[in-house]
Amino acid sequence: MHGLKSAAGFIQTKLADRLTSRYVPHVTFVLDDGVKKSIEIGRLIREENERLAATNPPADTEIAAAESGDEDDETDTDIDPPDVPNTPPTASDVAPGAASADGSTDRPN
Numbered sequence: 001m002h003g004l005k006s007a008a009g010f011i012q013t014k015l016a017d018r019l020t021s022r023y024v025p026h027v028t029f030v031l032d033d034g035v036k037k038s039i040e041i042g043r044l045i046r047e048e049n050e051r052l053a054a055t056n057p058p059a060d061t062e063i064a065a066a067e068s069g070d071e072d073d074e075t076d077t078d079i080d081p082p083d084v085p086n087t088p089p090t091a092s093d094v095a096p097g098a099a100s101a102d103g104s105t106d107r108p109n
Contacts, residue, residue, distance in 0.1 A: 004029040 008027045016024040 001029065001031060 008029065012024060012027040015027065
């Protein structure tokens with residue numbers, strides 16, 4: 001940071017050579033603590049998740065009960081989508097005014 005602060009005048013002069021404005025902004029350098037703070041927040045979240053996982057038993061018993069069919073309120077989520085024919089669009093499916101395959105349109109020339 002000391003080197004950047006001492007070079008601020010030089011950088012401001014080089015910036016003034018490239019700018020076409022009458023005034024040149026004052027150049028200052030500030031240390032960004034964002035990365036350090038994001039690492040700390042990630043560590044805190046990870047520790048809290050580990051603490052919660054240690055205090056709460058795993059949900060394996062609920063999963064085993066669901067797989068065996070012991071739950072009464074189980075719903076069927078394995079519904080197949082309806083069959084949709086795979087046919088190309090017809091002239092009635094094309095928007096009015098759009099060009100057809102032969103290049104003609106519904107608009108007069």
